Amino acid sequence: MATIFDIAALADTSKSTVSRVISGHGYVSSDTRKRVLAAMKTLDYVPNQLARQLKAQRTQTIGFLMHEYAPVVGDFVNYFTQAAQAKQYRVNIYQTATATDELAVLNRLMTHEIDAVFILTRCNPWDKIIPYTRFGPIATWQRIDSDKIYSSYLDHYPLYRQILDYLATQGVTKIGHVFNDPKAVNTQARLQALVEFQQAAPQIDNSWQYFYQFQAQAGQQAAETWLTTPQPPSAVVIYADFVAAEFIATLRAHGKRVPEDCRVFGFDNSVFSQLMAISTVDAQLPKQAHNAFTSLYNTINQTTEPYQELTPKLIFRETC
Structure with missing residues (x-):
């Protein structure tokens, strides 16, 4: 099993620099950070003891990723942030226009700059995203049958x-x-x-x-x-x-x-x-957003907060 010393050696840097990258605290140059992250991926390194030490220093922040904006997205963001605020969590919005942008945010999960990620719309294939669940919970609005990522989709x-x-x-x-x-x-x-x-x-x-x-x-x-x-x-x-x-x-x-x-x-x-x-x-957007946040919250805190049952239905008004 790779250690923090192995990461430092492969990235040609010091143990303390690797620790700063993993913890998200302290200055690290962009080039050095890239080398450390690349070394972590190469050695399949998952922070364990250090992660446990950082557990009490959670950021209380969820990264919310979206590829594009549409009016319904604004509604979903509003409902999601309301659920987060009720549990004293912040939500950082990232408009990930490219696959590279998306991976950059997921790297923040690896380095503990955020506690969890919600993906409204994605750029990368799931096989590139799922490995990041080792570093924190991920949920999505998109349909995916996975035991690694929670999906709040509606059929x-x-x-x-x-x-x-x-x-x-x-x-x-x-x-x-x-x-x-x-x-x-x-x-x-x-x-x-x-x-x-x-x-x-x-x-x-x-x-x-x-x-x-x-x-x-x-x-x-x-x-x-x-x-x-x-x-x-x-x-x-x-x-x-x-x-x-x-x-x-x-x-x-x-x-x-x-x-x-x-x-x-x-x-x-x-x-x-x-x-x-x-x-x-x-489509029960408030409940979908609530359940998405709840899945992340439960995983982070090892709790069993209840989910809300979705009961979608047709609504008939004047146009049909």
Whole structure:
């Protein structure tokens, strides 16, 4: 088993410098820090005795990582920080635009500059992220089946199927779909629901489908496409309330009526759906955020704080 002396020798530095890197206290130059971290990875070093000594000196800080910003992200951050503040924890927000940025924050977990990490959206593959759980707990909003990382995801398959089944009972014969990134797990779950729905109701036209990686202007662009479609769908299911709100606003700006000309169903039950009376899915964001923080808190403190049961449901308002 590698020791702190082995790390110092490989990194060509002193034991005290390695200790400063691991503890996160005291100055270490950028180049030296990189050499020490590289040596720790090469030797598969996991701080043990030193980590136990530092246990009473926790930072009470959670690193919150997100690849991109969207309005629903702001809601989630708010709920997550509220849960953290209730337990006297701070939350540092890191906008990790690249895989390198993300690994830099995870290295802070290795050096005990933060106690835990929550990954809202990731850049690196899971096989690069999971090894960091040796240094502290990691949770995510994304779907992952792992005994190393807690996931507060919500399965979109049954919810999307419920929306489609409802529209079918309302006599809708042509349904449009505005999806997020096709590679996203939630999008794949919705697509699977759509495939099975098409098998059960082949008489309904679901060919109007568009994908948008980012929320900004996605609703406007989808609405403009709807307006130029010769026979547009009479109902459109949209992956986020913000996008749905922009879609509706664009249609109305062109003299179209919702739901008379086009029914719209959103997702999230955010403030946008509440203000614009959009039918949507209550995704229970406050409970998802609470459970994500609770998983980190329990692991850090070896406690058994209870989780909140998720009970998502469709909410019917004026647009559908």
